[in-house]
Amino acid sequence: MRTCWLCEAVRGGELVTVAVSGGEGDGEFEGALVGVVGDARDAEGGGAGVEAEERRLPFVIVTARGITGTYPMLEQNDIACPVVTYSGGVVLDRDRSVVYHHGFSKKTAQDVVEFIERRGFDLTWSAYAFEDWVSPRKDDERLRNEERIVMAEAREGDIASIAHDEVQKLLLICDPAQTVGIEGELRGRFPELAVMRSSNILIEVMPRGTNKAHAVRALCELWGADPAAARSRARSTASSPSCCP
Numbered sequence: 322m323r324t325c326w327l328c329e330a331v332r333g334g335e336l337v338t339v340a341v342s343g344g345e346g347d348g349e350f351e352g353a354l355v356g357v358v359g360d361a362r363d364a365e366g367g368g369a370g371v372e373a374e375e376r377r378l379p380f381v382i383v384t385a386r387g388i389t390g391t392y393p394m395l396e397q398n399d400i401a402c403p404v405v406t407y408s409g410g411v412v413l414d415r416d417r418s419v420v421y422h423h424g425f426s427k428k429t430a431q432d433v434v435e436f437i438e439r440r441g442f443d444l445t446w447s448a449y450a451f452e453d454w455v456s457p458r459k460d461d462e463r464l465r466n467e468e469r470i471v472m473a474e475a476r477e478g479d480i481a482s483i484a485h486d487e488v489q490k491l492l493l494i495c496d497p498a499q500t501v502g503i504e505g506e507l508r509g510r511f512p513e514l515a516v517m518r519s520s521n522i523l524i525e526v527m528p529r530g531t532n533k534a535h536a537v538r539a540l541c542e543l544w545g546a547d548p549a550a551a552r553s554r555a556r557s558t559a560s561s562p563s564c565c566p
């Protein structure tokens with residue numbers, strides 16, 4: 322039976338949600354990281370999501386995906402809420418205005434790309450800068466597969482073609498036999514960056530300090546909430562949101 326893209330992402334452990342609730346009269350805040358986003362109204366079988374809906378509380382999607390790869394899933398499931406993208410690199414409010422961002426310079430991105438090309442690694446790279454997603458080879462089947470997964474389309478270009486001077490992430494889609502070795506070389510050459518292997522074919526290059534916890538903390542500060550009150554709760558990947566069987 323067909324399931325929605327959002328639920329597939331949840332099952333894969335890619336998405337979590339944040340519901341931050343206001344205290345009852347004492348000004349305190351409580352929060353919960355919950356692992357279901359099916360329709361934003363039935364989290365954990367009627368728990369935090371329902372409570373957030375009824376009390377008109379912020380409900381936030383947190384994901385490693387870029388901006389262009391996040392909204393198609395939300396629109397498909399009729400969800401409108403703030404989002405944390407790029408694992409904390411860019412935070413957007415409900416109206417899709419950027420309220421927080423963290424990245425590295427285009428020069429740094431270019432340095433990484435030039436190193437990759439000099440070494441002749443078997444990979445295709447793409448760069449994310451806010452809503453822009455650029456790749457030097459649109460015809461690479463590895464990039465096309467990534468486009469299908471995230472339901473978004475990259476444009477063909479190089480780092481210099483990016484309008485913003487801040488890049489949130491470089492995504493490297495590698496030959497699985499070389500991924501570990503490429504990750505090691507990049508970490509050795511660029512110790513100032515966060516180089517993380519997220520699957521047997523994917524390596525993500527981001528600035529150090531980019532993480533979901535920092536982004537959630539920024540949101541809590543924006544909303545006047547106490548970041549120390551946020552709690553984390555994992556969800557079994559075997560279970561399904563209410564919108565899917």
